[in-house]
Amino acid sequence: MILILLRVLSVMIFFVACQSEASGLSMNAALEILDNQNLEIKSADYDVRSAHTDIDIAKGYNFGSLDFTQNAMRSNDAGNAFGFKLSAREAAFGDFGFRDFSMSNPNILTIQPKDLNYPGYQNYFQSKLSYTLPLYTGGKLSGYGAIAEKMESIKRLDADQMKTEKRYELRKSYYDMALLQHSIEHMNVILGNIETLEKTTQMMVQEGYAKKVDLLEVQSKKVNVERALTELDANQKLLYHYISFLLNQLVSEIELPTTDYPISALSESEVFEDNIDLKKASAGLEIRDRMVDVAYAAFLPQIGAFAEASSADNTFLGDFTDHKAYAVGARLSWNIFNGGVDGAALEKARIEKLKTATKVELAKKGIALQYDKIRTEIESLNAQVKSLEKELELAYQIYKNYEGRYHEHLVSMSDVIIKQSQQIEKVLNLQMAKNQRNERIFALEKLSNGVK
Incomplete structure (x- = not known):
């Protein structure tokens, strides 16, 4: 608990320090805050903690069960009354009806002893401590324990995947902000040119050189x-x-990346090594393998041991030590035949294992296909960005040329406006192409569980 508080405090201090910087919140500082404050990441961490308790539950069955039972009863039922006395070690010969017994009676065997058949009310208080322990379950308990551990590992992978997804969204937001800022700068240059052109045109209208x-x-x-x-x-x-939503706190200023172009050189082998979906598929295959073992356990005997200690009396805790009793033993149970249900369950488990193995292979091929597709798209978009950058540079030069030619009355204002519109179009197209390229680069990183 102290470690958690110290960690939260360090993050808060770190965030305040970062916020105090004139340049705004840096990406690295934001990623640190994200890991500790994002609500979806926190929710995924709780899923991991919940899965860990399932391991404790599965392992706990190996240690058996210790139960305490306290009975308090009152009955005049013949069986109960006699049983209560016998359990409390208080049975007497009179309880068998010896008062009605007579050797001179020729029908002695037909006598119904009243004290035995019609006893008075009997109180019964019993304190019992029982312990049962599974000695051999055919591997069922160990199988369930292994399955619970694998399920926890899958939940951890889910949590890592959630963290990767949120980091992807945060980093993309930072680069999107850089792209927007560059586009705003371009548009401000264009606006400045238009304002200059507006002033020039006003002067020309006043002098009669323009309409x-x-x-x-x-x-x-x-x-x-x-x-x-x-x-x-x-x-x-x-x-x-x-960004404020991702970090679960208000962010009003950030430090823009030095470039609007994230670079990623992940190889296919790195993607296969780190891809979370492949890791989850492999863990799922191991779970299916253990489920086959669990299904096979139905064909094996089940052996358990038990022990119990008790004491009974007609008053609560009366003569507890004198009336104590114990019992120990073992039990073997073995299902010989149940209509083929166990055999069908085992066959189903084997089929599901084969099915999962096929899905793992399919996932590998699917990841390879995604990698090749994203790489191809990045290369194509890189070419588009280079081409659009040259086209934008050319559009600036053409606009300047047409602006000068307008002053010389060689072209109309409509021609100048058209060239300026083309300039704006190139700015927006370049922003769109860069945004698509960055999205594909981040998608490649996400395929490999984040940036390295």
């Missing part, structure tokens, strides 16, 4: 760019809301 409609076209394009900037700002706010 009023030219100024309206520039102002219309300026409004479009401002609207695009407003949308980009709104997307930034949404990303901050989502």
Whole structure:
């Protein structure tokens, strides 16, 4: 408990220190907070703790069961009354009806002793301690214990997968924010160019070198760019809301990555080694193997031992030591025939094992296919990004050229606006391509259970 409190305190101090930085919350600091504060990760950790208790339950059956029973009864039933006295070691010859016994009676065997058949009320208090222990179960208990351990390992893998998923979402949000910031910078440059063009056009209108409609076209394009900037700002706010949700606390400023391009060079062997789905499939196969052992245990004998100690009296705890008794023993049970149910259950367990083994192989091939697909998509998107970057650079130069030619009355304002629209289109297309590329890179990392 103390270690947990110290860990939480260290995280809080770490977060406050990071928040005090002028540059905002860094990605590494955010990832540390995520691991400790994200609610979905916490929920997955509770699942692991719950699965661990199942191991304790499965192992606990190996130690048997110790039970204490306290009976308190009152009865005038003949069997009960006589049994109570006998159990309490208080039975007397009179309880057998000797008062009605007469050697001179020729029908002595037909006499019904009244004291035995119609006893008075008898109190009975019994304290009993019983212990039962399974000695041999055909491997059933050990099988269940192994299955519980594997189930815990699967829950741990689920927790790791959840952490990987949330880290993926957080890192992607940081890089998305960097992309948005770069797009905003591009759009601000375009806005600045439009404002310069607007001032120039106003002067030209006043001097009679341009028409009023030219100024309206520039102002219309300026409004479009401002609207695009407003949308980009709104997307930034949404990303901050989502980052705050992931970290389970308010985040108003982050430190942007130095680049908007995450680099990942994971090999196929690394993906196969670390992929969580493959690990879970392998654990599931081991569970199926142990379930075959459990099903086979039905064909083997079950051996158990028991011991009990008790004391009884007609008053509570009366003459406890004098009336004590004990019993020890062992029991063997072996089902010889049950209509083939056990055989069918064993065959089903074997079939399920083969089915799971097939799924493991299928999962391996599926992961390999995903790896090849993502790698191909990354290569294609890299080419698109390089091409769009060159096209954007060219679009800037073309716009500048057309702006100068407009001042010389060689092209119309509509031509300038068209070139500027193409420039904006290239900015947005480049952002989209980079976003798709980053998403694929993060998908590759997630396939290998996170960044290395």
